[in-house]
Amino acid sequence: MVLASLLVACTVQPHRLEEHHYQAETRKPYADVLAELELAITEQNFRITGHNKIGSVIREREGKPYPDYDSFQFCNLTTAREILDLSPAAVTWMPCNITVRQEGNRVIVTTTLLPTNAGDARLNALAARINQQLKQIIDFAVEQ
Numbered sequence: 369m370v371l372a373s374l375l376v377a378c379t380v381q382p383h384r385l386e387e388h389h390y391q392a393e394t395r396k397p398y399a400d401v402l403a404e405l406e407l408a409i410t411e412q413n414f415r416i417t418g419h420n421k422i423g424s425v426i427r428e429r430e431g432k433p434y435p436d437y438d439s440f441q442f443c444n445l446t447t448a449r450e451i452l453d454l455s456p457a458a459v460t461w462m463p464c465n466i467t468v469r470q471e472g473n474r475v476i477v478t479t480t481l482l483p484t485n486a487g488d489a490r491l492n493a494l495a496a497r498i499n500q501q502l503k504q505i506i507d508f509a510v511e512q
Contacts, residue, residue, distance in 0.1 A: 390503050391478040394510035398436050401468055401475045401509050405440060408508040409466075412501045414442040417463050423470070436470040447498065454491045461495070464502060477506045 394401060409416055418441035427434040443463035451458045466479045479502045482495035 388481055388483075389478055390481055390499070390506060391476060392506050392510045393474045393476045394512065395473055396475060396510065396512065398468070398470050398475050401477065402438060404509040404511075405466060405468065405477070405505065408505040409440065409442045411508075412444075412505055414444045414464065414501075416440060416442045418442075437467070438469075439465060439467045441465050447494070450494055451491070454488055454494065455486065458486075458491065461498075464498070466502070466506065475510070477509055479503075479506060 396404075406416065418439075420439045420441075422439065423435050423437035426437075441463040448462040451461055461482050464479065466477060468475060468477050470476075481499045481502065484492045484495045484499070486492055486495070
């Protein structure tokens with residue numbers, strides 16, 4: 369009985385994650401994807417507030433091969449203000465985050481989408497607009 373419950377829980381979890389993330393992949397060089405991401409983020413009127421080079425830092429620290437992993441944090445203060453005016457608890461929505469990772473000859477780019485099921489229709493519409501921007505940023509970066 370416990371095993372059956374565990375199996376059900378494990379099969380439900382990935383489905384829920386897929387609903388809250390947007391992901392695309394490409395075979396473009398990793399450095400090109402990073403450059404395209406930076407360009408696309410600024411083209412959508414966001415300011416990059418952080419860039420963590422996780423994979424390369426691990427490689428340097430341990431002195432052995434390790435795959436590339438990067439994450440970008442970015443924000444638009446006007447949009448952040450709109451969110452906060454509607455719901456101060458939504459402060460966790462900013463900055464936005466996009467991760468990039470190398471898996472074999474593929475580069476995978478992922479973001480967490482904002483929830484669009486809040487009790488406020490204005491907040492839902494704003495989240496949907498930001499989600500569209502996040503998808504456009506990723507699509508541009510992976511485009512061949």
